[in-house]
Amino acid sequence: MKVSRLSIAIALFSATVTVFLWYAVVFFLEPLLLQSVVTPASGMDVQDWLSGFEQPQVVALIVVWLLAVIWHPVSFKSSGRRGDRRILWVVFLIICSLCSLILCILLLPKTEYGAFWAYSLAFLNGCIPFWLGTVWCTPGACKYAPVGAKSMRGFFRQ
């Protein structure tokens, strides 16, 4: 039963690693999918369109990383007496998702077909890395605040 500063260090490290891994997903896996389902507006090269998609996603991932980095110390400091700050976690998740989605809507190059796929991926690029970066190793009293944390942590504990 040791409340250790190591737990916050692990949490911050894992959030950073998660965001970097998702960065790789955005740059290497998502283009493969989008190339097959998206048709850019006439006269636009697919590679240029993909670059236009990736740039707002990088900004969104930075926002995700910042919010995860804020979340972990907040939860580390919380005693859980007045609650486990899950409302704050939900707000952060919504901010991440909306940030990614809105940036995508504003900055995405014109598309003839398949914009829906781009918006969907942008939405997922906002919420999944934040969820992954918090669900495993939120420290202390807020450890079960992320959706599914109880099941995920419980599963790996057994």
Place this chain on the structure above:
Amino acid sequence: MNYYSIAMGGSGSRCAEALIYLSAAGLGPPGKLTLLFVDPDRANYSLDRAVRVAGYYQDLQAIQRGANCGMFTTEIALTEPKSWTPFAKGAMSPSLAKFFEYDTMRHRSPQDAGLFEMLYTPEQRRAVLDIGFRGRPSIGAAVFGSKIDLSKEEPWRTVAANIASQSANSEVKIFSFGSLFGGTGAAGLPTVPRLLCLQKDPQTQEYKTDNLNPNVFAGASLLLPYFAFTPTAAIGKDEVYAHCDAFLLNAKEALRYYATCNPVFKRMYVLGSEALAMQENFSIGGLNQNNKPAYVEFLAALGARDFYDTPKEELASCQVGILGRHAEKEFGWRDVPDGATVQRKLGQFTRTAFAFVKLFDPYFQELRASPRTWYLDRPRRRAWYQDLMERRGVDPCKPETDLLLERHLAFFKSYLEWLRDMHAGNQAAGGFKLLLADATAFPRPEDPSTLLDQKFGRLMMEQDQNPDRLEDVLRRLASCGPGVYADAAGLGYFQHALYDACGYEQKERTS
């Protein structure tokens, strides 16, 4: 080893209550402790309260907290019946005259009747004794001497049989509590413990007064005057009751007896106070005689602890414990024998009780009121609740868990009330300061909202520069892993974790 404790009279019952709390804090004997209450006043407030608290303790000791949990370490057993009175249940207005059949005696044996009249005044002979011996040990000694029968009557028969069988394999320690200045204790202390130290003659199978069991060791806390009261005007002119004026004289004469003919005790802890705590309520006996607990009773219970811890080799001869105070009008931890250990263990237990009453019980009540679960619902989602309760299969909404939690609450509240009243009771004696706990932190334990968070870390006057807060306890609980207390089960897991989280070992480890 087996331990017995005999509580005689109201003061004895309050000492036994203190011993129960010490046992709950891990300061009791390391084995089975059988409590036996002796009081002719069946309705005595102190007796009723001590038996009730012992009942709570028995319910809670069954919880499996694991081997290293420092709480409720002593197994407490109560005799059946839980308290013994020399007067049969339902006896109409028992008196000394009725007990010895004085009217018959006058006709059959005028000489005995004459002796009886010489020893007891008409008021003493007529006085109704179902509310105690009214501060007259001479009445009680006569009744006890003629009534206790180790071979026939319960609980004596079972207790004597148990002592006989246990002493065949190991030693048995019997510790008695009673006042030297009152009625029941002063009458019972020279008689009852000695009877229990007897062994049967192998030839006749009878108890002989000079046949002491060598494996049974007796000790006692002999209480000198430490409280006083003012009788109300409602008391009749000829009514027999304990007079404060006679307390000192009674005690002096009793001490003379113990100095010259010690009945059986290997250790005697003689305790009193020159600053008498004035009691708010006066009553001859019954439920209205609710004297406040006193630090002298707490010390008497610590005397029992010392006696139980003393190896039998050191009990070869009788010794009298002497204790003093550093400051004239104060009593603090430096005046308590083994004060550092007692303060540390009682501090941990007090913080556990405080945290349970203030923080966890309201939470459990909230859970019972709204048992449903969804994502944003607060109850059930706390990390400590998930790890220490839900994952262990403990549901506070189930009747059996609910009952145990209620027992915890009742025990902890009784403990905090006792601690508060001990301080309030002694400060009533004109400026005498008891500096064992900060009783202002829990002015009304029955109302959790009155418990003061900011005093949590210094409940037992700890000189800590960085005292713990309730939030620190919650953080430690939230970080408690699943396999920490492998041998704890059910609610015991939460209990053990909470107790550890309230201790300073945890603090040192996590700071």
